[in-house]
Amino acid sequence: MEPAFCDGDHVLTFNWIKLQVGDVIVFKFENILKIKRIYKILDDLILVRGDNRKSSSKEKLVDPKNLVGKVILKY
Amino acid sequence: MKVLRLVDRIFPPQVVFAHCDIPCGIYDPKPAQIAAETIVKMVGKIMVLSDEKMSVDDKNACVRYIWTKEEHARKCKEELLILWTDFFKPEHLKMFPKLHDTFWKATKLCSQNKQTVDMKAAQELKKAVDEIAKMFAKAKAAAKK
Numbered sequence: 001m002e003p004a005f006c007d008g009d010h011v012l013t014f015n016w017i018k019l020q021v022g023d024v025i026v027f028k029f030e031n032i033l034k035i036k037r038i039y040k041i042l043d044d045l046i047l048v049r050g051d052n053r054k055s056s057s058k059e060k061l062v063d064p065k066n067l068v069g070k071v072i073l074k075y
Numbered sequence: 076m077k078v079l080r081l082v083d084r085i086f087p088p089q090v091v092f093a094h095c096d097i098p099c100g101i102y103d104p105k106p107a108q109i110a111a112e113t114i115v116k117m118v119g120k121i122m123v124l125s126d127e128k129m130s131v132d133d134k135n136a137c138v139r140y141i142w143t144k145e146e147h148a149r150k151c152k153e154e155l156l157i158l159w160t161d162f163f164k165p166e167h168l169k170m171f172p173k174l175h176d177t178f179w180k181a182t183k184l185c186s187q188n189k190q191t192v193d194m195k196a197a198q199e200l201k202k203a204v205d206e207i208a209k210m211f212a213k214a215k216a217a218a219k220k
Contacts, residue, residue: 001093011091012079032092033090034092042179047160050093060160061159073079075079
């Protein structure tokens with residue numbers, strides 16, 4: 001997710017918010033937490049991918065039930 | 076911000092990762108096609124059984140057919156999602172304007188084939204997966220040019 005988010009950054013998430021394309025979200029994937037940017041929102045699925053396409057070229061489909069929240073603050 | 080960092084020292088936050096997998100670049104629609112064809116076969120076998128008075132062996136066979144149908148519908152959906160989200164890129168939309176719609180309908184059909192024993196739905200899934208395989212072949216051929 002560089003350069004927007006780097007190793008060691010702390011983020012604050014909020015999940016009572018309407019998601020939009022371009023938002024960065026944290027979600028559960030196979031029991032670990034992932035951070036990615038939304039590039040498409042379908043009826044019942046969210047498509048996400050990393051900003052750093054060289055290291056993270058695979059897109060993912062996220063089920064809204066696995067959503068932890070939208071990143072609202074980096075500190 | 077320093078206050079938040081201080082709070083995090085007391086209540087450590089959970090670790091989040093950005094990279095979920097290594098892009099292997101190996102994609103093939105064949106597993107999805109085989110899974111879709113298996114579903115058609117299993118639906119046919121289940122339908123033949125349900126018309127007869129079933130013996131214990133028939134009941135056992137029926138459960139195995141249903142389990143196989145379920146497993147291949149799951150596999151088909153998984154393989155389609157890999158192609159949709161990993162292989163096809165935004166630039167392919169110019170070549171296939173109905174790409175998202177085709178995948179969306181095909182993955183929905185996978186779920187429908189789990190829920191029902193419907194030869195029409197099974198045939199539609201097979202047709203949709205074959206259509207995706209054609210799109211895949213065209214995209215591959217275009218990439219080589």
